[in-house]
Amino acid sequence: MRAKKKSKKKKVMFTILSILAVLVVAVGAYFYYLYDNVEKAVDEMYKPIEKESKAETKQKQETINKSEPISILLMGVDERKGDVGRSDTLIAMTLNPAKEKMQMISIPRDTKTEIVGRGTVNKINAAYAYGGVKMAKDTVEAFTGVKMDYYIQVNMEALSALVDAVGGITVQNDLDWIDEGYYKKGYHYEKGQLQLDGPKALGFVRMRHLDPNGDFGRNERQREVINGIIDKATSVSSVTHFNDILAALGENVKTNIAFDQMMDIQKNYRNVRNDIEQYEVKGQGTPPGQTYYLNVSEEEKTKVHNMLSENLAK
Structure with a gap:
């Protein structure tokens, strides 16, 4: 699973772990002790999508109550002062509690597609820059042919703090x-099992030029970090890091999943981690000397649509 991406500050596919850190860790007596802190943190993150009707919101809540499959658009965004940023990491995720399966399909940032609501063809990550969460969501839905029930948006700056909040992670x-490279930290990443703190985790997921597999190699390291944080965040020892996890999320996470919905997801969907399927959209890159795009065939789009639809089937 290899595909090109550009930019020195790549976003990482770690948004799912952020929400799961809140959902899964929030259990037991300690959860009740910290209930108010959790609710306040989630309320701070809560940001509904523009023009979403009450009927749609009610329908989604009923879906969660019935433990039916749901879809979530995960976006890694680099937002800096004076710059709205672009969604350089896009993952279409589905959760099927009946199958106990989680699915994450990565859509490369350079994927060429129509930007819904703008009427132009561009790289898919431009949708967020042009129209925020709604345009990004609409564009991904058009590209995949699958509706995204929810979104989770995470700023890159959350990664380092989150890794430190869970006490560091282990990766292969x-x-x-x-x-x-760009950050010139001088960290030595030896082959084998590594223990990473926040800054080292950033370097681990950002490296690309020294990897013979390029962006695909980097994407694999990003998934290593995702799994590392999920494993650590869901461990018993992470209960003591609960407030640190909430602080790490802070203003870096935005989602249209409300607090009550998070609690229901925690209760009804926790077993989806028993089977995690990961896939990255494939395509053909533009020849050298031209503006780079990843051109995705109709056959590949159909494959992605069918994969997502299969895990969303009741």
Whole structure:
């Protein structure tokens, strides 16, 4: 699963772990002790999508109450002062509690597609820059042919703090390299099992040029970090890091999943981690010398549509 991406500050596919850190860790007596803190943190993150009707909101709540499959658009966004940013990480995620299966399909940022609501063809990550969450969501839905029930948006700055909040993570590293790239930290990433703190985790997921597999290699490291944080955040020892996890999320996370819905997801969907399917959309890159796009065939789009639809089937 290899596909090109550009930009020195790549977003990581870690948004799912952020929400799961809140959902899964919030259990037991300690959860009740911290209930108010959780609710306040989630209320701060809550941001409904524009023009979403009350009927749609009610229908989605009923879906969760019935433990039916749901879909979530995960977006990694680099928002800096004076710059709205772009959604350089896009993942269409589905949760099927009956099958106990979680599915994450990555859509490369350079994917060429129509930007819904703008009437132009561009890289899919431009949709967020042009029209925020709603345009990004509409564009992904048009590309996949599948409706996204919810969204979770995370700023890159959350990653380092989140890794530190869970007390560091363990990952498997297939390469040996020293970080002498954009951030020039000089970290040595030895081949094998690694223990990473927040800053080292950032370097681990950002490296691309020293990897013979390029962006695909980086994407695999991003998934390593996702799984590492989920594993650590859902462990018993992470209960003591609960307030740190909430603080790490803070203003870096926005979602249209309300507090009550999160609690129901925690209760009804927690077993989806028993089977995690990961896939990255494939395509053909533009020849050298031209503006780079990833051109995705209709056959590949159909495959992605069918994959998502299958896990959303009741």
